Amino acid sequence: MNSDPVDKLVKLGFSEYEAKAYVALLRESPVTGYQLSKQSGVPRSMIYEVLGKLTARGAAMTLRKGGATKYAPVPAAEFLDQLHREHEELIFSLKDDLAALTSASDLEYVWNIEGHENIMAKAEEMIRQAKARIYLALLPVTFPALQPALEEAIRRRVRVVVYTTSDLDLPGGQVVVAPVFEDARDRVEGLMLILVVDREEVLIGERLTATQARASWTSSPLLVFIAEHHLRTDPYLPQVLACLEDRGLDLIQEEDRELFAHALESHING
Amino acid sequence: MNSDPVDKLVKLGFSEYEAKAYVALLRESPVTGYQLSKQSGVPRSMIYEVLGKLTARGAAMTLRKGGATKYAPVPAAEFLDQLHREHEELIFSLKDDLAALTSASDLEYVWNIEGHENIMAKAEEMIRQAKARIYLALLPVTFPALQPALEEAIRRRVRVVVYTTSDLDLPGGQVVVAPVFEDARDRVEGLMLILVVDREEVLIGERLTATQARASWTSSPLLVFIAEHHLRTDPYLPQVLACLEDRGLDLIQEEDRELFAHALESHING
DNA sequence: ATATCGTGATTATAAACCTAACGTCTACGT
DNA sequence: ACGTAGACGTTAGGTTTATAATCACGATAT
Structure with a gap:
């Protein structure tokens, strides 16, 4: 259950590259795109596109420092809270929308x-x-x-x-x-x-x-x-049969004997 | 903001077909795949794959009735609650994971x-x-x-x-x-x-x-x-200049007169 | 010169999407 | 009895899009 955080981020809608980049950013920041590509395993040629998506989503920020551009993550707690809030809003508004549509489905199936x-x-x-x-x-x-x-x-x-x-x-x-x-x-x-x-x-x-x-x-x-x-009677079966004692065998039809065999047995053994 | 429920479902990770099919299912159920494909606009050739995914995700159920298979949605409230719970769990466990990784980033930028x-x-x-x-x-x-x-x-x-x-x-x-x-x-x-x-x-x-x-x-x-x-002083500027009265113009250097022009003007007009 | 840095172009792959045709049934009217 | 039509499900082709994987080219800096 407790797998790689990257996997979980992917489940939240990140691409694998985005997830890797974000995790790597959390590990160390601020960094340049080049550094990040090495530490995250995301190809250099993709890192800027990926970083662009992260900043567009509000998961990362840019910093211009002496010509070079550096990147840092939005703190995980902050970003995840944000995500969570958005998700909640979506769910709630959807509930309203869908509740209006729902027609009572036939439950007798x-x-x-x-x-x-x-x-x-x-x-x-x-x-x-x-x-x-x-x-x-x-x-x-x-x-x-x-x-x-x-x-x-x-x-x-x-x-x-x-x-x-x-x-x-x-x-x-x-x-x-x-x-x-x-x-x-x-x-x-x-x-x-x-x-x-x-x-x-x-x-x-x-x-x-x-x-x-x-x-x-x-x-x-x-x-x-x-x-x-079934649930409520089944556990009593052995005891009930015990009360019947030998008459039990007479009461039970030939073809059903087999069915009760175990219950009878456990009575005998118990 | 309040757009098509289908769009919202897509944002929650559904494909467009899945979203359409689910909404159509809520509108009427139980139905066969064929019926659903017509009502949802999802091509007949895709509907069974889509319905398969929906049932696998816990958004729909199947019903076998007289040879034919019919489908019904899991009630929206129930399913959305479920989704929400999963999402929350993910977020929380991710928070723990990522908090462990986070290195204090330099904030002096x-x-x-x-x-x-x-x-x-x-x-x-x-x-x-x-x-x-x-x-x-x-x-x-x-x-x-x-x-x-x-x-x-x-x-x-x-x-x-x-x-x-x-x-x-x-x-x-x-x-x-x-x-x-x-x-x-x-x-x-x-x-x-x-x-x-x-x-x-x-x-x-x-x-x-x-x-x-x-x-x-x-x-x-x-x-x-x-x-x-800046925020705290700016609104006072006109009044401050008013106190200075004409001496204001002397105090302010030539090149800065333009900067204060508006404030002075609003003082004069007010 | 070599490690660092940024960008562009190219291809592969899988998922999603779209269209068309082909099958079986059953019901219904002539 | 026959043909038609509509419900039902399946198969096979195709496009588009997002992501992934590679190679290659320039520039700067120590």
């Missing part, structure tokens, strides 16, 4: 979300919007990414229940630890994630590790109900 | 800043950083851009004095109204701006209207002193 980042972002957003209840099933590795949002939700008095496979630290929330059955683990490739918010929407993520991570989101009432129901 | 926006941004930044005193000379048209920052400074108990040519509304600040002499107006092309902050730094902007607006910034003590002195 199942939508697909692609990309690990987008899925986690959606999950975070859902948690952030939660008003009353959150049911969340995930593997412990996925937990840290959502922990801050969950803690914030708890502070808002949202009831949070997390189902996972080993104990997690979530004060104020309820953590239910239950093993994942082998067949489920086999059937689900990669990490999984089930998130039910306010009995209104559900996010089901699969293959979270793979590069082409995929998730489904819906506010379809039935699917939401099913997902929530 | 006069630096040049280009571009109207950059100059105004620098002025705003200076005002924002001001701790004790602000002396500012400008024409009334330039005032609104800086007004919020100035008011904020006044709230911080910074002493603010504005020199201009017609009365301005700046409660808590001191506004000195004085005419600009004709020769000064002739000599200065376009708008001008002089800003002295905390007796430490000064910004002198010229040709603010021209496309190649230019400004000088320095913390050189002498220049700062001169600029501040």
